[in-house]
Amino acid sequence: MIRFENVSKRFGTHQVLDDVSLTVPKGRILFIIGTSGAGKSVLVKHLVGLIRPDSGRIFLDDLEVTQLSEKALYPVRKRCAMVFQHSTLFDSMTLAENVALPLLKHRKLDPETADAEALRRLAQVHMEASARRYPADIGDGLRKRVAIARALTLEPEYVIFDEPTTGLDPVAAANVDQLIRSLSADFGVTSIVVSHDLRSIFKVADRVAMLYQGKVLLDGPPSAFRSTTDPVVRQFIEGRPEGPMRFPRARGS
């Protein structure tokens, strides 16, 4: 189970998260939605210690990760993988080396075994033919596939997907949706998905939480999200430029 308890975070004068509390039961999929700059990515990065909260607590099962040292976070990061918004493959490494890195560092495998495992993982996302190429040699969509392979290579119990379908063609996006669903259904993986993709939300999510002005505006099943009468949520679902929604200021402005 993942639990955020009264988490607040401020950057300069901008209050990004204001007393946010959310719970994701084991094996379930929570979609976090909201306008750009609403603090969705900031919230999920707290879970793996990439950002520390100003106040509040974060739990992974019964383990409080809020103030763990960088070293104490290593086992947490082994259990909880993250697929970043920009793929974040390392330019100086081949695709196979990128996927093998967590195996080398977390599991201390020897390079040959890690490479063989990386090739197997790449084959699962149909990228084995490009294993010896560099990230700069392939397109955004393919990079995202490799990033997903790298995140799943340690068989994590928890996965954070930060806008996993952005930049993907519809078929590739549907594959990612299917993968997220299958991780939950077949392997009991708990997932948090940051997304704007309403099609994915209604197809994959067990719960949906909407962040607005640093707070949780809505937290419930997709059906509640679909039938809500809240004018801000309705404006978001319907994608209307006019409405009550106020957009966040750029950071530092």
Place this chain on the structure above:
Amino acid sequence: MGLLIAFRDALGLFFATWRWTFRGSLFRQRKVFLRQLHDIGNRSVLFITVTLGVLGVISVFQVLLQVERILPEFSVVGPAFIQTMVREFAPTITGLMIATRVGSGIAAELGSMVVTEQVDALRLCNADPVDYLVAPRFWACVLHTVLLTVYGGVVGVCCGAVVAHEVWEIPWTSFFSLRLVELSDAASGLMKATAYGMAIPIAAAQAGLETTGGSEGVGIATTRAVVNASFAVVVLDFLLSGLSFLLWFQGR
């Protein structure tokens, strides 16, 4: 206060780099290290050649103009110029040039990795950014700052000698005399080059790793890296010149 915090953070990064070096960072990151050797060293050769060459020409020309007015005796100009080049010009001018070219490059590269979340991804893979990113650049910069200092010194002296010989007809053997250069001069020059080679990548990497925001943040980090690295070279030059004077040059 901000300066003190920056200095403390830079020291922390410096010691972390040594710690990872002792844990075999260079062997693990040998591919990155070799690429950095090429980027920092080979690609700086032309830049250093032109800068130190022009400096040699202009310095010798100006000095000879003045010496000609005061005493028409040129035999000391070459040896004194070589001594100054070894002690001061070669390491410091090379250091300043590397601070601009290499410092900006390191900060821009690391800053881009920060804003595209590659550094976060490294941390999630249990890979320390100092081990993977800073240590290879640090040692490539140390090695090449020393080598380029020696190379730049030779270029500067040779270019100065050409002016002395062609314009004032000073014999080659008179200009190239090493009679004023002692081992302590070379030690002082190499000590400075090594110190600059360590300070530049640390100042640049720190600026890069502290990047916030998007491309604007990378630009700010790059500027800060060049300013901090150049400032570090100037301050170290002052401190190490004083130290050299106390250790070796006093009473000479």
